[in-house]
Amino acid sequence: MRTETPQPIRLSDYRPFPFEIETTQLSFQLAASATRVTATLKVRRTGAAGEPLALNGERLALKSIAIDGQALGANQYALDDERLVIAEVPDAFELTTEVEIDPSANKALMGLYMSGGRFCTQCEAEGFRTITFFPDRPDVLSRYTVRIEADQAFEHLLSNGNLMEAGQLPGGRHFAVWNDPFPKPAYLFALVAGRLDVLEDSFVTMSGRTVALKVFVDPGQASRAAYALDALKRSMKWDEEAFGREYDLDLFMIVAVRDFNFGAMENKGLNIFNSSLLLAEPETATDFDYERIESVVAHEYFHNWTGNRITCRDWFQLCLKEGLTVFRDQSFSADMRGAAVQRIKDVKALRARQFAEDAGPLAHAVRPSSYLKIDNFYTATIYEKGAEIIRMLKTILGADAFRTGLDLYFARHDGEATTVEAFIACFAEASGRDLTAFFAWYEQAGTPSVSLTHVYDAAAETLSITLAQKTAPTSGQPVKKALPIPVTIGLLAQDGRALRDSEVVLLEGESLTVRWEGVEEAPVISALRGFSAPVTLTTDARPADAYVLFAADPDLFNRWEAGQGLARGLILARAAGAPDEVGEERYAQALGQALDDPAADPAFKALLLALPSEGDLALAVDPVDPAAIHEARDALRARIAVHLGEQLSRIHGAMQGDGEFSPDAASAGRRALRNACVDLLAADPHAENVQRIVGHFEAASALTDAMGGLSALLAVGGEPCETALAAFHAKWRHEPLVLDKWFSVQARDPSDDALKRVLALTRHADFDAGNPNRFRALVQGFASANPARFHDPSGAGYRFLADQILAVDGFNPMTAARLVEPLGGWRRYVPALGDLMRRELERVKAAPGLSKNVLELASRALD
Numbered sequence: 001m002r003t004e005t006p007q008p009i010r011l012s013d014y015r016p017f018p019f020e021i022e023t024t025q026l027s028f029q030l031a032a033s034a035t036r037v038t039a040t041l042k043v044r045r046t047g048a049a050g051e052p053l054a055l056n057g058e059r060l061a062l063k064s065i066a067i068d069g070q071a072l073g074a075n076q077y078a079l080d081d082e083r084l085v086i087a088e089v090p091d092a093f094e095l096t097t098e099v100e101i102d103p104s105a106n107k108a109l110m111g112l113y114m115s116g117g118r119f120c121t122q123c124e125a126e127g128f129r130t131i132t133f134f135p136d137r138p139d140v141l142s143r144y145t146v147r148i149e150a151d152q153a154f155e156h157l158l159s160n161g162n163l164m165e166a167g168q169l170p171g172g173r174h175f176a177v178w179n180d181p182f183p184k185p186a187y188l189f190a191l192v193a194g195r196l197d198v199l200e201d202s203f204v205t206m207s208g209r210t211v212a213l214k215v216f217v218d219p220g221q222a223s224r225a226a227y228a229l230d231a232l233k234r235s236m237k238w239d240e241e242a243f244g245r246e247y248d249l250d251l252f253m254i255v256a257v258r259d260f261n262f263g264a265m266e267n268k269g270l271n272i273f274n275s276s277l278l279l280a281e282p283e284t285a286t287d288f289d290y291e292r293i294e295s296v297v298a299h300e301y302f303h304n305w306t307g308n309r310i311t312c313r314d315w316f317q318l319c320l321k322e323g324l325t326v327f328r329d330q331s332f333s334a335d336m337r338g339a340a341v342q343r344i345k346d347v348k349a350l351r352a353r354q355f356a357e358d359a360g361p362l363a364h365a366v367r368p369s370s371y372l373k374i375d376n377f378y379t380a381t382i383y384e385k386g387a388e389i390i391r392m393l394k395t396i397l398g399a400d401a402f403r404t405g406l407d408l409y410f411a412r413h414d415g416e417a418t419t420v421e422a423f424i425a426c427f428a429e430a431s432g433r434d435l436t437a438f439f440a441w442y443e444q445a446g447t448p449s450v451s452l453t454h455v456y457d458a459a460a461e462t463l464s465i466t467l468a469q470k471t472a473p474t475s476g477q478p479v480k481k482a483l484p485i486p487v488t489i490g491l492l493a494q495d496g497r498a499l500r501d502s503e504v505v506l507l508e509g510e511s512l513t514v515r516w517e518g519v520e521e522a523p524v525i526s527a528l529r530g531f532s533a534p535v536t537l538t539t540d541a542r543p544a545d546a547y548v549l550f551a552a553d554p555d556l557f558n559r560w561e562a563g564q565g566l567a568r569g570l571i572l573a574r575a576a577g578a579p580d581e582v583g584e585e586r587y588a589q590a591l592g593q594a595l596d597d598p599a600a601d602p603a604f605k606a607l608l609l610a611l612p613s614e615g616d617l618a619l620a621v622d623p624v625d626p627a628a629i630h631e632a633r634d635a636l637r638a639r640i641a642v643h644l645g646e647q648l649s650r651i652h653g654a655m656q657g658d659g660e661f662s663p664d665a666a667s668a669g670r671r672a673l674r675n676a677c678v679d680l681l682a683a684d685p686h687a688e689n690v691q692r693i694v695g696h697f698e699a700a701s702a703l704t705d706a707m708g709g710l711s712a713l714l715a716v717g718g719e720p721c722e723t724a725l726a727a728f729h730a731k732w733r734h735e736p737l738v739l740d741k742w743f744s745v746q747a748r749d750p751s752d753d754a755l756k757r758v759l760a761l762t763r764h765a766d767f768d769a770g771n772p773n774r775f776r777a778l779v780q781g782f783a784s785a786n787p788a789r790f791h792d793p794s795g796a797g798y799r800f801l802a803d804q805i806l807a808v809d810g811f812n813p814m815t816a817a818r819l820v821e822p823l824g825g826w827r828r829y830v831p832a833l834g835d836l837m838r839r840e841l842e843r844v845k846a847a848p849g850l851s852k853n854v855l856e857l858a859s860r861a862l863d
């Protein structure tokens, strides 16, 4: 809670901690409302003589404190709400503290808390300080031994590393002792205690060691962990093959918990997962869930090297582990599921979340230079743009030099807490290139715009392309540098033949002109292939060129991108009151041809069928009028649905019935295509189409189909929709993960009554604001995924969101803060809406007792 104006933490203030904590012994006496934690730290001075020992500690009731067994008197230390300071300490000593904490009262879900009657922890970024007094910063690495004692009802007692000892105790209690041989920062500490079922397997590493794998889940749910376990084994193998990284302990454990603020956490040897990202069966998980489970299991596992073995010196370096690990998980998913489709999905997500963030007042550098609460920086910019930077590094240096640089990084910094500078230095050294200018990608916020203009000289058979870049000012960064931007370019003939293969042009200054000789005919330019840099591209190409690319670009990303560009142009023309009906027919026809291509992958066709999202469209206009965008997009959907109605129905029919469920990419692609057809058919809701959609929903055996049907029925509305919603609820009311989806699909209700429905759902017996999954399904689902209804001209949507932020901030600031973003872009909206958004932000900011988390974001949004 706020007592005074909080002071920002700055990168430039970094100082090493003046002590080393060689070993950390923790002893837990677990009890739901009064857990005792005894910590014995072996401390050695490494900094200047006379420096006091300052430890972080919050919400801890100190019971005793001693140095080398001698209790300290109250005048020998100073204690406030945030730290414990001992002014005079020897150069080497053992500090023992005993504290009491209350896990059952911990609704912020940081530190030690209860979920489903079990104890669990979340320590990243700064949760460990609510468990015991400690230098809770990532550059203090220590070897941990952890003794856990609890009632036998808490059957499994888990922590990091290897199990050393376990046994029974009098009074119905038992204990376990764990030792983690690898020094680690406190944020990687974890503890779990409770009744769980376990699914076990093993993995033989490349050097022949056998690693035991255990996935712990709610009793009765072990079969739902099979996919995650399989994904884990594939990740372990892939990391050996792709990056030469071998697992280092004899045991790797994953635990699923239902109450978790984020997705999952890479604690050493004991990953903790939000159950929504671990449990999957065909009836209870969609294909998107399977994809996410595969990539998040991989992500957390890959952190073992990029994050755990080599960690961050301070939290400003967060992208060092996150950007690199996202890059690694995206590369894994591309290998598992097909590079083009994966790339399209990754770029869609980047644009939806990161480009939006970069375009508003919450824009920040991938490596920021100050913060109030680091929790607020677990953002799309640090994760996704951080991954794009690594990808560009690979594109610029080439795969071989990139791998050599990464190998050097692993060899040189293993066991360290390091910086982005040290990381980049490895690549500069390995490649012999000067990467000084490249570093600006880490320090500069905002999405660069690149413009491409060309001159074709038919007589001389030359093509000149000029690329120019510009980045608009962002808060605190009025002047922007030119960045090195790799632009991958290929050339096609008007009939779609390839004229030139891809080559990478590196735009290093403000602008650059490159020439191609011997170009015998006027080419169609395919630029930024594979989305080679996180920029927005404008070109002087004729609209007709986009149809050539849409039909024939061998780069599938750009083929998809051409279709999106055409659709974007048509929708925005309509939204601006100048519909291009001829163009719309032509687009529908081209889409129909693409759908008939027997060589194209169904997953790719499904992506072609999805029009740019309303959020994506909003990024292309200024000011944004969400209602106009929504209507225009709906109108194009309807036109396509009418034009392609028969074809969509035919494809839908042909994609039905693939026998036994398989989560593999090809089967998921078929389901994606049939659901994309259903989604479009709902835009032309005549009786036959409605019947097809109802049939699709009722026949669904996989959740992907049931959700596709339900979502389409929400677009149709009326009695078929209400009947389906009621049936779905009756069937799944006891399955929390499926019920979350029942809430989120209704949050996206496109009808005028959406807010009424959402408000009613906040009073539903199954709604629980204390559970982040359920809360986000409804509230974030509405605010982020239903722009037309969230931006209701009355401002009621904004008021609803602000009320929810304030209500949840009272007990879970991290979850509350993540809801500020939808109001953050207020300056980009038409003034009537922007003013209402700003007013709600002001109301939030002025609320008494606001958390630092929400205060920081609301203030930045209003700046």
Ligand code: 0A1
Pocket (backbone or CB within 6 Å): 122, 124, 125, 261, 262, 263, 264, 265, 266, 299, 300, 322, 378
């Ligand atoms: N390091 C995790 C992300 C994470 C961060 C904070 C959390 O606290 C609630 C939880 C998870 C990852 O990248 O997966």
Ligand code: ZN
Pocket (backbone or CB within 6 Å): 299, 303, 321, 322, 325
């Ligand atoms: Zn991560």
